[in-house]
Amino acid sequence: MKEAKLHIEKDFEISHTDDRLFSSFLEHLGRAIYTGIYEPGHPEADEDGFRTDVLKLVRELHVDHVRYPGGNFLSGYDWKDGIGPKKDRPRRLDLAWKTIESNQFGIDEFYDWSRKAGTKIMASVNMGTGTPKDAGEMVEYCNFPGGTYWSDLRAKNGHKDPMNIHLWCIGNEMDGPWQICHLDADDYGKKAREAAKIMKWVDPSIEVVVCGSSSREMPTFPEWDRKVMEYTYEHADYLSMHRYYENQGNDLDFLASFVDMDSFIRTLAATADYVKAEKRGKKDFKFSFDEWNIWYQSKDEPHDWMEAPSILEDNYSLLDALVFSGLGMTLLNHADRIKIACLAQLVNVIAPISTQKGGIAIRQTIFYPFRYLSQYGRGTVLQPVVKTPKIETKHGETPLLYTTAVHGDDDTVTLFCLNIGDEEMKVDIDLASFGSLTMTEHLCMDGDDLNAKNTFDNPNRVVPREIAPVAGTFKTCSVLLPKQSWNMLRFKVEK
Structure with a gap:
């Protein structure tokens, strides 16, 4: 991992x-x-x-x-x-x-x-x-x-x-x-x-x-x-x-x-x-x-x-x-x-x-x-500090984890995370600057067949799936991102 x-x-x-x-x-x-x-x-x-x-x-x-x-x-x-x-x-x-x-x-x-x-x-x-x-x-x-x-x-x-x-x-x-x-x-x-x-x-x-x-x-x-x-x-x-x-x-x-x-x-x-x-x-x-x-x-x-x-x-x-x-x-x-x-x-x-x-x-x-x-993705885009394994591709040095962070106008935090590696990834997330948060949603697109497609005969073959959010109220948490997956993690800032 x-x-x-x-x-x-x-x-x-x-x-x-x-x-x-x-x-x-x-x-x-x-x-x-x-x-x-x-x-x-x-x-x-x-x-x-x-x-x-x-x-x-x-x-x-x-x-x-x-x-x-x-x-x-x-x-x-x-x-x-x-x-x-x-x-x-x-x-x-x-x-x-x-x-x-x-x-x-x-x-x-x-x-x-x-x-x-x-x-x-x-x-x-x-x-x-x-x-x-x-x-x-x-x-x-x-x-x-x-x-x-x-x-x-x-x-x-x-x-x-x-x-x-x-x-x-x-x-x-x-x-x-x-x-x-x-x-x-x-x-x-x-x-x-x-x-x-x-x-x-x-x-x-x-x-x-x-x-x-x-x-x-x-x-x-x-x-x-x-x-x-x-x-x-x-x-x-x-x-x-x-x-x-x-x-x-x-x-x-x-x-x-x-x-x-x-x-x-x-x-x-x-x-x-x-x-x-x-x-x-x-x-x-x-x-x-x-x-x-x-x-x-x-x-x-x-x-x-x-x-x-x-x-x-x-x-x-x-x-x-x-x-x-x-x-x-x-x-x-x-x-x-x-x-x-x-x-x-x-x-x-x-x-x-x-x-x-x-x-x-x-x-x-x-x-x-x-x-x-x-x-x-609407709100204020933040610059995350990311420590991730990297590999070489034809485009040069490439992070296995790619991240976008958005602070919503409704005081939510949304992280979009792309794991391009062929292994599951454990990600430790520090959100302490926001105070205490709860995780409201983890949506994931992944699958065993990367060539799977939606067709008129099978229009829902590839759809996002829900993963159970991290429980409780916290300032830091850890999540598991499946191999070769795109993830949306949503957090609510607690007052």
Whole structure:
């Protein structure tokens, strides 16, 4: 049995969490929209064609914002194709994913869906084929009160009152050669700066996110990020980050993915601090990690010019869920710099929710870590002092025990603990700075088969289990964490 020690000090604060850390993403890709959240004629569709079974699961996740409509799709998309009478909307080729877009779902429908889902919108404007003028007109359509062409057209299309979308992404992954109308850092930086100016002239209350690197493996990282922040320092509010992980054959390296994500964030923070010094500025650039997940990108799925094909529908295992939990914990551990984070995506496409066309919706294994991180990860993130065995992985020195501590606004303490080792671990926990506590819950995700998955035939094969909490009132305690497990330990501070 391995042993570790945790000391959780009440005053070792990292930052209070921003609710937008618990956000997600929907793109016009595969079945994310069509037969995902929107399926007129489905037995559980409402009067707007929205699947109520999916809405229920989205609400269960406590999703704060949803980024829309892309993604790679964004760089060839004209938002004007998705407004007005549906019978008049054009069918277009989507060059990003080689599919056909019907445009039966657009910003008006998404706004209505978001209100039913209890989420806010993180809207995106096209910086590929689109122009800064197009971006400003979309902000005008969505947010301007009335009395202009675009705001009056919004009213004509069924939304008299402004949508008041506060958060906007200026393009998507423009550093990537795969992107439609890819730009280098200088050209994108200039274009994004001008778009931000126009958009904020239309609505000074909005915040904007400019494109950072789509991966730390890009040859232009972090030079791209430096240049973009230099061009947009006075106008942008956040820089985006994207990162996906997949198992490349070594389970332990895969479980250690949180080390790579941590390094990515630290490198970008150092780059941002350099730009601040160079600009003689006072603003600390914050980050929007608006795409993160497990994604098996090596799969080949032919689908040329189909409408809403079943693509990128990864079926996640218990192992995937453990890795996913470490990534989510890393975002919380950098709550001082990461203010927005979007699980990519929300339904069907590399998602926690999967649907059958005309059938049921199920929770994938990664649904559960996101749900509990979102529900109980809100509050003040603390810096734990951890003494744990370490090993070497491809990411470098890696702790066998990875921990996130959150002091809730309701005077609770929640510890998220990931044991990536192949042995049970005894963890001694010192919480004395909080006074006396009681342990209210120990939830655990583990199992003998790391490849176990939830399916439509067996949707509850992998679910968290409850472990009996430590009894009594105490300032210190010891818990046993099963091998290769993700755990949530909840404590109540006694008055």
